[in-house]
Amino acid sequence: MVLAIAGAALLLALLYLAVTSPSYTATASILIDPRDSRAANFNDVLPGIGADSAAIASQVFVIESQDLLGAVFDKEGLQNDPEFSGKGLVSRVLSMFGAGRGPSPDAAFKRFQKAVSVDREGLTYVINVSFTSPSPDKAARIANAIVNRYRTGLAGERETANSDVNSLLNDRIKGLQKDVSDAERAVEDFKSEHEILGSADGGTLQSQLDQLTAQLITAQGDADQARDRYNQALAAGTSPAGLAKLAEILFSNSAVKLRDDYNQRAAELANLETMYGPRHPAIARLRSELDRMNRLMAAEAERIRQQLKASYDLAAQNVAKLQAKLEALRQQSTNSNIAQVQLRQLDSKAQAARTVLDDFLKRAQETSQMQGVQTSEARTISAASAPLQPTWPKPTLLLPVSAFLGLIAGCGIALALGPVRKPEDDPRSPREEVPQATQPKEPKKGGAPAMSRPLPANFGEYRLPGVAGGAAHSSIKALRKSLFQAGSDALSLGVLKLMRQILLRLSDHPKPFVLLVSSTRSNVDARLAGAMVGIGLQQAEQNVLVVEIGGQPHRAGYGPGLFIDGASGLRTVVCSPAVEKGAEFRDRNTLRGILAEAGNAFDFVLVIAPSLGENGWDREIFASADLMLFALSPSESASGTAALLEQHLGAGQIERSATLVIDSAQPAGAKAMPDVESGAGGLRRSSLARS
Structure with missing residues (x-):
């Protein structure tokens, strides 16, 4: 193939x-x-x-x-x-x-x-x-x-x-140019409205103020000088000496000539008076000329004084005009300073618009040159x-790969189909777990042989340490001591293998997992097997609760509830079969009530159930288990267990069951005496061993 x-x-x-x-x-x-x-x-x-x-x-x-x-x-x-x-x-x-x-x-x-x-x-x-x-x-x-x-x-x-x-830049530049033009026009309109002059229009107001102030100072000096000259002219009088002084103040050819003529006539008069006396006609004529000369000099002096006064009045009027203009400019400067604030804002806006426009123009020029x-x-x-x-x-690739894949597929199909077997080699035929036991067969109607039934999973045989003649709790204590004692590697490895087999048989669901341990004849084997499973789960760091069914829920001096078993060291609770209690007690002390109260506080609930051979056991106990473990003695067979399961629970329950053989020093027919010991964990008890 x-x-x-x-x-x-x-x-x-x-x-x-x-x-x-x-x-x-x-x-x-x-x-x-x-x-x-x-x-x-x-x-x-x-x-x-x-x-x-x-x-x-x-x-x-x-x-x-x-x-x-x-x-x-x-x-x-x-x-x-x-x-x-x-x-x-x-x-x-x-x-x-x-x-x-x-x-x-x-x-x-x-x-x-x-x-x-x-x-x-x-x-x-x-x-x-x-x-x-x-x-x-x-x-x-x-x-x-x-x-x-x-x-x-x-x-x-x-x-x-x-x-x-x-x-986009060119389109935007058009708008920016309009913005710049509007901003500059607003600046110029504001200047015109507030009469703010620039340097191109004849200087600013400050420069005009400076120029007018300088002119006013010059005019004020000229006015003062004209006033002084006028006052000196008033003080000079009309005498020839005064006229000479007036000629110095305001140069006049007429005044100089009159003064020279007057001095000449005065000199001639003095000579004639000395020569002819006061009554000489020449003297009278000269005196008449001197009087005329005095009148001419007085008129010239008045004319000079009037001219000086006119110059003084003109200088004073010029000073007044300059002062008025200066005052008007100062008032205009004050108003202009207030308008300058708004002008600077408008100018800043115009300058910002010009800057943005320049950037856009520069970038547009760059992008056009990069084409x-x-x-x-x-x-x-x-x-x-x-x-x-x-x-x-x-x-070279396809042929080897196809040949290799063909070989792999052929091997897989061949392994799936398997070799042709004889009828006696059919794995579904009944087999004995122990050579001494035989598989019972039920004849069909008409005398035909019965069909072979499936067998529970075989979890192997375990030789446990025990105490001859002792109670079950003594054997459990010896088992726990052996598991925690150095040198018992074979037993520890066997328990570890058992844990793996149990976990592989469980289906995934929220905790807790319910494991039921029972037997076909002897409750001692069930207790030993349950203790081994519970201690193994505890060593695997699992939270385990042991529920013993068939004992008394409370004894004299002890109340009902959870306690630490003195033999196994496991947390244990005792409940009676549900069939022996009324409806009012079923809610809390039956297996269903204990499982409901436990919730998800435990990883595993280990139920020690009565043997299948006992009377009075409850079918409901086995219905809630994820896996049923049946402890057999070396003389018992898996086929007998399968027959009891089919008789009591139905053939469909065999697939969720398993058997393990327990071989200990405990005599098969011995009775375990009840034993109560006190310890740190609470009540320690042992159940009655049944044969």
């Missing part, structure tokens, strides 16, 4: 090689260069992909995108290529009956898309683009076309980004070439 299945697998592989057309895969490699080359010292509108690993990995999905592959599919004219638009086997068969149609354009593109493979080379910046086709030349051509389309798309994205940004100089950061490092060998199918 193994050889036949292996040969069939190899034959199928050969048939597949014969009917399958070879496919070729061409691969082109591109490098995503994280270095961004710049033709000018401008910031790119769309920067490069970058050196981030996630950014490089995302380019794989960009190459596999439907837009990029769709552009290559249309450009290469593959929508009419029979490789993608041809009918499949099913379509060709259906077309023979007039029902088949060619694939839709979407289906043809899906075929093309499946032939494309894009992978990143580890954690590098290299991306491999592969295409599989029955034609090696077509595979290389399409792989290179995908790479070229991707590289062109990267450069085109930058060019498109530049164009879009340039258009046509954008480069792609992806470059081809290995162009795809037509492959010489097909990538599939590979006979």
